[in-house]
Amino acid sequence: MNSRETILNLLRDGETVSGGELSRRLGLSRSAVWKAVSALRQDGYDIDAAPGRGYRLRAAPDILTEPEVRRALGPVRLIGSTIVCVDETASTNLDCKRLAARGGANGTVVIANSQTAGRGRMNRQFQSPKDKGIYMSVLLYPDLPPERLLPLTVLAGVCVCSAVERVCGTRPGLKWPNDPVLNGKKLCGILTELSMEGESGRVAYVVPGIGINVAQTPGDFSPEVAEMATSLSWELKRDISRPRLAAALIEELDRAYDALCRGDLAEYLDACRRDCVNIGKRVQLISPDGRREEADAVGLDEAFGLTVRDASGAERVIRAGEVSVRGLYGYIE
Ligand code: BTN
Numbered sequence: 001m002n003s004r005e006t007i008l009n010l011l012r013d014g015e016t017v018s019g020g021e022l023s024r025r026l027g028l029s030r031s032a033v034w035k036a037v038s039a040l041r042q043d044g045y046d047i048d049a050a051p052g053r054g055y056r057l058r059a060a061p062d063i064l065t066e067p068e069v070r071r072a073l074g075p076v077r078l079i080g081s082t083i084v085c086v087d088e089t090a091s092t093n094l095d096c097k098r099l100a101a102r103g104g105a106n107g108t109v110v111i112a113n114s115q116t117a118g119r120g121r122m123n124r125q126f127q128s129p130k131d132k133g134i135y136m137s138v139l140l141y142p143d144l145p146p147e148r149l150l151p152l153t154v155l156a157g158v159c160v161c162s163a164v165e166r167v168c169g170t171r172p173g174l175k176w177p178n179d180p181v182l183n184g185k186k187l188c189g190i191l192t193e194l195s196m197e198g199e200s201g202r203v204a205y206v207v208p209g210i211g212i213n214v215a216q217t218p219g220d221f222s223p224e225v226a227e228m229a230t231s232l233s234w235e236l237k238r239d240i241s242r243p244r245l246a247a248a249l250i251e252e253l254d255r256a257y258d259a260l261c262r263g264d265l266a267e268y269l270d271a272c273r274r275d276c277v278n279i280g281k282r283v284q285l286i287s288p289d290g291r292r293e294e295a296d297a298v299g300l301d302e303a304f305g306l307t308v309r310d311a312s313g314a315e316r317v318i319r320a321g322e323v324s325v326r327g328l329y330g331y332i333e
Pocket of ligand 1: 085088091092093094114117118119120121122124126134135188189190191209210211212218
Protein backbone atom coordinates (compact mmCIF):
# COMPACT_ATOMS: atom_id res chain seq x y z
CA MET A 1 0.00 0.00 0.00
CA ASN A 2 1.41 3.43 -0.87
CA SER A 3 1.32 6.43 1.45
CA ARG A 4 -1.83 7.89 -0.18
CA GLU A 5 -3.77 4.66 0.32
CA THR A 6 -2.56 4.40 3.94
CA ILE A 7 -3.67 7.97 4.66
CA LEU A 8 -7.05 7.26 3.07
CA ASN A 9 -7.51 4.16 5.20
CA LEU A 10 -6.67 6.12 8.34
CA LEU A 11 -9.14 8.89 7.44
CA ARG A 12 -11.92 6.60 6.21
CA ASP A 13 -13.98 6.47 9.39
CA GLY A 14 -14.52 10.21 9.44
CA GLU A 15 -11.92 10.57 12.21
CA THR A 16 -9.78 13.66 12.43
CA VAL A 17 -6.14 12.53 12.49
CA SER A 18 -3.33 14.94 13.27
CA GLY A 19 -0.42 15.48 10.88
CA GLY A 20 1.93 14.25 13.61
CA GLU A 21 -0.04 11.01 14.04
CA LEU A 22 -0.11 10.43 10.26
CA SER A 23 3.63 10.99 9.94
CA ARG A 24 4.28 8.58 12.86
CA ARG A 25 1.98 5.90 11.42
CA LEU A 26 3.47 6.23 7.93
CA GLY A 27 7.08 6.73 8.99
CA LEU A 28 7.19 9.87 6.83
CA SER A 29 8.08 13.52 7.44
CA ARG A 30 5.24 16.04 8.03
CA SER A 31 5.98 17.59 4.64
CA ALA A 32 5.77 14.18 2.90
CA VAL A 33 2.36 13.69 4.57
CA TRP A 34 1.28 17.14 3.39
CA LYS A 35 2.37 16.28 -0.18
CA ALA A 36 0.43 13.00 -0.10
CA VAL A 37 -2.68 14.84 1.19
CA SER A 38 -2.29 17.42 -1.62
CA ALA A 39 -2.07 14.63 -4.18
CA LEU A 40 -5.25 13.08 -2.76
CA ARG A 41 -7.00 16.45 -3.02
CA GLN A 42 -5.91 16.64 -6.66
CA ASP A 43 -7.57 13.25 -7.21
CA GLY A 44 -10.80 14.79 -5.92
CA TYR A 45 -10.77 13.77 -2.25
CA ASP A 46 -12.30 16.51 -0.11
CA ILE A 47 -9.93 16.65 2.87
CA ASP A 48 -10.35 19.21 5.60
CA ALA A 49 -7.31 20.48 7.48
CA ALA A 50 -8.32 22.01 10.81
CA PRO A 51 -5.39 23.96 12.31
CA GLY A 52 -4.15 22.31 15.49
CA ARG A 53 -6.48 19.28 15.07
CA GLY A 54 -5.53 17.53 11.85
CA TYR A 55 -6.98 16.10 8.68
CA ARG A 56 -10.51 14.82 8.06
CA LEU A 57 -11.96 13.17 4.94
CA ARG A 58 -15.21 14.94 4.08
CA ALA A 59 -16.04 13.17 0.81
CA ALA A 60 -14.51 10.71 -1.62
CA PRO A 61 -14.77 11.36 -5.37
CA ASP A 62 -16.69 9.21 -7.85
CA ILE A 63 -13.60 7.64 -9.37
CA LEU A 64 -12.91 4.10 -10.50
CA THR A 65 -9.62 3.45 -8.74
CA GLU A 66 -8.68 0.23 -7.00
CA PRO A 67 -8.87 1.75 -3.47
CA GLU A 68 -12.34 3.20 -4.14
CA VAL A 69 -13.69 -0.06 -5.59
CA ARG A 70 -12.06 -2.20 -2.86
CA ARG A 71 -13.42 0.04 -0.12
CA ALA A 72 -16.96 -0.88 -1.24
CA LEU A 73 -16.17 -4.55 -1.92
CA GLY A 74 -17.13 -7.34 0.48
CA PRO A 75 -15.41 -10.73 0.63
CA VAL A 76 -15.11 -12.56 -2.71
CA ARG A 77 -14.06 -16.12 -3.57
CA LEU A 78 -12.39 -15.58 -6.93
CA ILE A 79 -13.64 -12.69 -9.07
CA GLY A 80 -12.09 -9.48 -7.79
CA SER A 81 -9.17 -11.07 -5.92
CA THR A 82 -7.09 -9.03 -8.38
CA ILE A 83 -8.46 -5.69 -9.60
CA VAL A 84 -6.72 -3.53 -12.19
CA CYS A 85 -8.14 -0.03 -12.75
CA VAL A 86 -6.99 2.10 -15.67
CA ASP A 87 -8.03 5.58 -16.66
CA GLU A 88 -8.14 4.88 -20.40
CA THR A 89 -7.66 1.79 -22.52
CA ALA A 90 -8.65 0.55 -25.97
CA SER A 91 -10.89 -2.22 -24.58
CA THR A 92 -10.98 -3.99 -21.23
CA ASN A 93 -11.86 -7.25 -23.06
CA LEU A 94 -8.68 -6.87 -25.07
CA ASP A 95 -6.72 -6.15 -21.87
CA CYS A 96 -8.00 -9.41 -20.32
CA LYS A 97 -7.11 -11.37 -23.44
CA ARG A 98 -3.58 -9.93 -23.34
CA LEU A 99 -3.38 -10.77 -19.63
CA ALA A 100 -4.41 -14.35 -20.43
CA ALA A 101 -1.51 -14.63 -22.89
CA ARG A 102 0.82 -13.70 -20.00
CA GLY A 103 -0.84 -16.11 -17.57
CA GLY A 104 -2.79 -13.42 -15.66
CA ALA A 105 -4.56 -14.54 -12.48
CA ASN A 106 -7.92 -16.32 -12.66
CA GLY A 107 -10.71 -13.91 -11.69
CA THR A 108 -8.77 -10.72 -12.52
CA VAL A 109 -11.11 -7.76 -13.02
CA VAL A 110 -10.05 -4.95 -15.36
CA ILE A 111 -12.00 -1.70 -15.02
CA ALA A 112 -11.55 1.37 -17.21
CA ASN A 113 -12.79 4.92 -16.84
CA SER A 114 -12.94 5.21 -20.64
CA GLN A 115 -12.35 3.04 -23.70
CA THR A 116 -11.10 4.28 -27.06
CA ALA A 117 -12.13 1.12 -28.97
CA GLY A 118 -14.87 -0.47 -26.84
CA ARG A 119 -16.07 -3.64 -28.56
CA GLY A 120 -19.72 -4.49 -28.96
CA ARG A 121 -21.50 -7.53 -30.36
CA MET A 122 -21.36 -8.21 -34.10
CA ASN A 123 -18.21 -6.10 -34.47
CA ARG A 124 -20.03 -2.97 -33.41
CA GLN A 125 -18.36 -0.25 -31.36
CA PHE A 126 -19.37 0.33 -27.78
CA GLN A 127 -19.26 4.03 -26.91
CA SER A 128 -17.34 4.39 -23.67
CA PRO A 129 -17.04 8.07 -22.72
CA LYS A 130 -14.78 9.17 -19.88
CA ASP A 131 -16.20 9.43 -16.33
CA LYS A 132 -19.65 8.27 -17.49
CA GLY A 133 -19.74 4.51 -17.36
CA ILE A 134 -18.30 1.36 -15.87
CA TYR A 135 -16.34 -0.62 -18.45
CA MET A 136 -15.36 -3.91 -16.85
CA SER A 137 -14.05 -7.29 -18.01
CA VAL A 138 -13.15 -10.44 -16.09
CA LEU A 139 -10.50 -13.00 -16.98
CA LEU A 140 -11.61 -16.56 -16.18
CA TYR A 141 -10.08 -19.99 -16.77
CA PRO A 142 -13.12 -22.26 -16.35
CA ASP A 143 -12.67 -25.98 -15.97
CA LEU A 144 -15.92 -26.57 -17.86
CA PRO A 145 -16.85 -27.70 -21.38
CA PRO A 146 -17.89 -24.82 -23.69
CA GLU A 147 -21.60 -25.73 -23.60
CA ARG A 148 -21.68 -25.27 -19.80
CA LEU A 149 -20.48 -21.68 -20.35
CA LEU A 150 -23.36 -20.68 -22.61
CA PRO A 151 -25.39 -19.13 -19.75
CA LEU A 152 -22.48 -16.91 -18.68
CA THR A 153 -23.64 -13.81 -20.62
CA VAL A 154 -27.20 -14.14 -19.32
CA LEU A 155 -25.86 -14.56 -15.78
CA ALA A 156 -23.84 -11.37 -16.24
CA GLY A 157 -27.07 -9.59 -17.23
CA VAL A 158 -28.82 -10.84 -14.07
CA CYS A 159 -25.77 -9.74 -12.03
CA VAL A 160 -26.05 -6.21 -13.44
CA CYS A 161 -29.77 -6.12 -12.49
CA SER A 162 -28.99 -7.29 -8.94
CA ALA A 163 -26.07 -4.87 -8.49
CA VAL A 164 -28.17 -1.94 -9.74
CA GLU A 165 -31.01 -2.95 -7.43
CA ARG A 166 -28.67 -3.09 -4.42
CA VAL A 167 -27.02 0.26 -5.12
CA CYS A 168 -29.87 2.26 -6.69
CA GLY A 169 -32.95 0.63 -5.14
CA THR A 170 -34.53 -0.02 -8.58
CA ARG A 171 -34.25 -3.34 -10.42
CA PRO A 172 -33.88 -3.06 -14.21
CA GLY A 173 -35.64 -5.52 -16.49
CA LEU A 174 -33.86 -7.85 -18.92
CA LYS A 175 -34.55 -7.71 -22.62
CA TRP A 176 -34.03 -11.26 -23.80
CA PRO A 177 -31.44 -12.64 -23.75
CA ASN A 178 -29.24 -10.44 -21.60
CA ASP A 179 -29.72 -6.67 -21.98
CA PRO A 180 -30.51 -4.80 -18.75
CA VAL A 181 -33.11 -2.12 -19.52
CA LEU A 182 -34.79 0.69 -17.63
CA ASN A 183 -37.94 2.50 -18.79
CA GLY A 184 -37.74 0.64 -22.11
CA LYS A 185 -34.15 1.62 -22.92
CA LYS A 186 -30.83 -0.22 -22.84
CA LEU A 187 -28.62 0.46 -19.82
CA CYS A 188 -25.80 -1.93 -20.44
CA GLY A 189 -24.05 -4.04 -23.08
CA ILE A 190 -22.37 -7.39 -22.49
CA LEU A 191 -19.86 -9.11 -24.76
CA THR A 192 -18.41 -12.48 -23.80
CA GLU A 193 -15.32 -13.63 -25.68
CA LEU A 194 -13.90 -17.11 -25.43
CA SER A 195 -10.71 -18.83 -26.55
CA MET A 196 -10.55 -22.56 -27.21
CA GLU A 197 -7.63 -24.87 -27.76
CA GLY A 198 -7.97 -26.14 -31.33
CA GLU A 199 -6.87 -29.73 -30.74
CA SER A 200 -8.58 -30.61 -27.50
CA GLY A 201 -11.59 -28.29 -27.77
CA ARG A 202 -10.83 -27.25 -24.17
CA VAL A 203 -11.71 -23.71 -23.14
CA ALA A 204 -8.46 -21.78 -22.64
CA TYR A 205 -10.15 -18.73 -21.13
CA VAL A 206 -13.38 -16.76 -21.23
CA VAL A 207 -13.80 -13.00 -20.82
CA PRO A 208 -17.21 -11.53 -20.03
CA GLY A 209 -17.10 -7.77 -20.67
CA ILE A 210 -19.75 -5.45 -19.26
CA GLY A 211 -20.38 -1.79 -20.06
CA ILE A 212 -22.92 0.01 -17.85
CA ASN A 213 -24.17 3.47 -18.76
CA VAL A 214 -24.13 5.32 -15.44
CA ALA A 215 -23.95 9.08 -15.97
CA GLN A 216 -24.53 9.70 -19.69
CA THR A 217 -27.02 12.30 -20.82
CA PRO A 218 -28.84 11.77 -24.15
CA GLY A 219 -26.27 13.97 -25.93
CA ASP A 220 -23.49 11.52 -24.98
CA PHE A 221 -24.94 8.83 -27.26
CA SER A 222 -24.47 8.85 -31.03
CA PRO A 223 -27.71 9.35 -33.01
CA GLU A 224 -27.84 5.64 -33.96
CA VAL A 225 -27.95 4.45 -30.36
CA ALA A 226 -29.58 7.49 -28.68
CA GLU A 227 -33.07 6.18 -29.42
CA MET A 228 -32.60 2.94 -27.52
CA ALA A 229 -29.86 3.74 -24.96
CA THR A 230 -30.06 5.44 -21.60
CA SER A 231 -28.12 5.74 -18.35
CA LEU A 232 -28.89 5.09 -14.70
CA SER A 233 -28.53 8.66 -13.48
CA TRP A 234 -30.61 10.00 -16.39
CA GLU A 235 -33.50 7.63 -15.64
CA LEU A 236 -33.28 7.87 -11.85
CA LYS A 237 -32.63 11.62 -11.82
CA ARG A 238 -29.76 11.41 -9.32
CA ASP A 239 -26.05 10.69 -9.13
CA ILE A 240 -25.00 7.06 -8.81
CA SER A 241 -21.69 6.05 -7.24
CA ARG A 242 -19.66 4.18 -9.87
CA PRO A 243 -17.19 2.58 -7.41
CA ARG A 244 -20.07 1.24 -5.28
CA LEU A 245 -21.86 -0.12 -8.34
CA ALA A 246 -18.64 -1.67 -9.67
CA ALA A 247 -18.03 -3.37 -6.30
CA ALA A 248 -21.61 -4.69 -6.11
CA LEU A 249 -21.26 -6.04 -9.65
CA ILE A 250 -18.00 -7.83 -8.79
CA GLU A 251 -19.69 -9.48 -5.78
CA GLU A 252 -22.66 -10.58 -7.90
CA LEU A 253 -20.40 -11.94 -10.67
CA ASP A 254 -18.34 -13.83 -8.11
CA ARG A 255 -21.47 -15.54 -6.74
CA ALA A 256 -22.92 -16.27 -10.18
CA TYR A 257 -19.69 -17.77 -11.51
CA ASP A 258 -19.49 -20.02 -8.47
CA ALA A 259 -23.07 -21.18 -9.17
CA LEU A 260 -22.19 -21.77 -12.85
CA CYS A 261 -19.16 -23.90 -11.89
CA ARG A 262 -21.36 -25.90 -9.48
CA GLY A 263 -24.06 -26.27 -12.14
CA ASP A 264 -26.69 -24.82 -9.82
CA LEU A 265 -28.46 -22.09 -11.78
CA ALA A 266 -32.04 -22.42 -10.46
CA GLU A 267 -31.89 -19.07 -8.66
CA TYR A 268 -30.67 -17.33 -11.82
CA LEU A 269 -33.29 -18.96 -14.03
CA ASP A 270 -35.99 -17.76 -11.61
CA ALA A 271 -34.53 -14.23 -11.65
CA CYS A 272 -34.37 -14.24 -15.44
CA ARG A 273 -37.99 -15.37 -15.73
CA ARG A 274 -39.05 -12.58 -13.36
CA ASP A 275 -36.89 -9.90 -15.01
CA CYS A 276 -37.52 -10.69 -18.69
CA VAL A 277 -39.51 -7.77 -20.11
CA ASN A 278 -40.52 -9.65 -23.29
CA ILE A 279 -42.53 -12.46 -21.71
CA GLY A 280 -46.27 -12.02 -22.25
CA LYS A 281 -45.67 -9.58 -25.11
CA ARG A 282 -45.77 -9.78 -28.87
CA VAL A 283 -42.26 -9.52 -30.31
CA GLN A 284 -40.55 -9.31 -33.68
CA LEU A 285 -37.94 -11.97 -34.39
CA ILE A 286 -35.31 -10.59 -36.76
CA SER A 287 -33.14 -13.19 -38.54
CA PRO A 288 -29.53 -12.44 -39.53
CA ASP A 289 -30.73 -12.07 -43.17
CA GLY A 290 -33.22 -9.35 -42.08
CA ARG A 291 -36.38 -11.50 -42.24
CA ARG A 292 -38.97 -10.45 -39.65
CA GLU A 293 -41.60 -12.58 -38.02
CA GLU A 294 -44.12 -11.71 -35.31
CA ALA A 295 -44.62 -14.07 -32.39
CA ASP A 296 -45.76 -14.10 -28.77
CA ALA A 297 -43.00 -14.54 -26.18
CA VAL A 298 -44.39 -17.04 -23.68
CA GLY A 299 -41.54 -18.01 -21.36
CA LEU A 300 -37.98 -19.22 -20.83
CA ASP A 301 -36.96 -22.87 -20.99
CA GLU A 302 -34.49 -24.54 -18.59
CA ALA A 303 -31.52 -23.38 -20.69
CA PHE A 304 -32.60 -19.68 -20.79
CA GLY A 305 -34.00 -20.07 -24.36
CA LEU A 306 -37.05 -17.95 -25.27
CA THR A 307 -40.22 -19.95 -26.00
CA VAL A 308 -42.30 -18.20 -28.65
CA ARG A 309 -45.69 -18.99 -30.17
CA ASP A 310 -46.05 -18.13 -33.86
CA ALA A 311 -49.15 -17.06 -35.78
CA SER A 312 -50.16 -20.71 -36.38
CA GLY A 313 -50.11 -21.38 -32.63
CA ALA A 314 -46.98 -23.54 -32.83
CA GLU A 315 -44.41 -23.11 -30.06
CA ARG A 316 -40.65 -23.25 -30.48
CA VAL A 317 -37.59 -22.21 -28.49
CA ILE A 318 -35.10 -19.71 -29.82
CA ARG A 319 -31.51 -19.51 -28.55
CA ALA A 320 -29.38 -16.44 -27.96
CA GLY A 321 -27.57 -15.44 -31.14
CA GLU A 322 -30.07 -17.08 -33.54
CA VAL A 323 -32.31 -14.03 -33.99
CA SER A 324 -32.65 -10.52 -32.53
CA VAL A 325 -35.76 -9.81 -30.52
CA ARG A 326 -37.48 -6.42 -30.74
CA GLY A 327 -40.83 -4.98 -29.77
CA LEU A 328 -43.42 -4.43 -32.46
CA TYR A 329 -42.73 -0.70 -32.67
CA GLY A 330 -39.40 -0.17 -30.96
CA TYR A 331 -36.69 -1.71 -28.82
CA ILE A 332 -39.11 -3.38 -26.39
CA GLU A 333 -42.72 -2.30 -26.94
C1 BTN B 1 -23.06 -4.86 -26.92
O1 BTN B 1 -24.08 -4.39 -26.42
O2 BTN B 1 -22.92 -4.93 -28.15
C2 BTN B 1 -21.96 -5.36 -26.03
C3 BTN B 1 -21.11 -4.24 -25.50
C4 BTN B 1 -20.06 -4.70 -24.50
C5 BTN B 1 -19.24 -3.55 -23.97
C6 BTN B 1 -18.29 -3.93 -22.88
S1 BTN B 1 -17.55 -2.50 -22.12
C7 BTN B 1 -16.41 -3.49 -21.29
C8 BTN B 1 -15.97 -4.56 -22.27
N1 BTN B 1 -14.90 -4.06 -23.11
C9 BTN B 1 -15.25 -4.00 -24.39
O3 BTN B 1 -14.51 -3.61 -25.32
N2 BTN B 1 -16.53 -4.40 -24.54
C10 BTN B 1 -17.11 -4.79 -23.28
